[in-house]
Amino acid sequence: MNAEKRLKDKPTTEQFRARLEREFYRLINDLSFCYELLERRELLAPEVDAERAEVKSVHNLFKSCEECAISATARLWETSSDAISLPNAENKIEELWKTNPELPPEFKAKQQAKYQSVSTSETLSKLLILRDEEFGHNIIDSGKRLHSDELMNLGLAGRREFGSTHGELLTFCKETALLLFQTISPFSENPALVETYEVRFEIKFNAHREYHAGLLKLL
Numbered sequence: 001m002n003a004e005k006r007l008k009d010k011p012t013t014e015q016f017r018a019r020l021e022r023e024f025y026r027l028i029n030d031l032s033f034c035y036e037l038l039e040r041r042e043l044l045a046p047e048v049d050a051e052r053a054e055v056k057s058v059h060n061l062f063k064s065c066e067e068c069a070i071s072a073t074a075r076l077w078e079t080s081s082d083a084i085s086l087p088n089a090e091n092k093i094e095e096l097w098k099t100n101p102e103l104p105p106e107f108k109a110k111q112q113a114k115y116q117s118v119s120t121s122e123t124l125s126k127l128l129i130l131r132d133e134e135f136g137h138n139i140i141d142s143g144k145r146l147h148s149d150e151l152m153n154l155g156l157a158g159r160r161e162f163g164s165t166h167g168e169l170l171t172f173c174k175e176t177a178l179l180l181f182q183t184i185s186p187f188s189e190n191p192a193l194v195e196t197y198e199v200r201f202e203i204k205f206n207a208h209r210e211y212h213a214g215l216l217k218l219l
Helices: 013-038 053-076 086-091 093-099 105-119 122-135 166-188 191-216
Strands: none
Touching: 013 053, 013 086, 013 093, 013 166, 013 191, 053 122, 053 166, 086 093, 086 105, 086 166, 093 166, 105 166, 105 191, 122 166, 166 191
């Protein structure tokens, strides 16, 4: 007798909210380290002794944090039905925001406009290809590359270009983080603070930078 296939459980709304919050703090932790290090010329200038163990370590940490930030951002744009992602959050936004019935219409309009802007960015498709081919499982052309007129023929596997600089990618990651905070603030912030989400985002982002600065100052 064949065993019945077990159906996938669907996350509850509360589980979905909690996971979005968790993804936000994971993303800004990695991303803020990248931003903090990139402004510390004393650790990046050509004359820095790159053979010092602590300098090597911090540069390796940067590469790991950058990869994590890019991978986390890519996950947030997944469209599969069971992904904890911004597209799926957008499909159930009213349900997610039920905890804040006094949310002003202007906030909703701003969030919708931001979602439209970030989700249609040219950098998004490039970031997804980079994630699949450099950090994921595709060592040959990914499906996303094959659908990209701009990137499809940019060289052999292992030597391909991805059409964006690291600075552009990190900027896009930060834009995604801001959109994510805008999305979770109606249920993660005091209702009185929701409309100041941009200021609140910078406060949280800079607080994480300060944590990392404490470590980097020791070098």
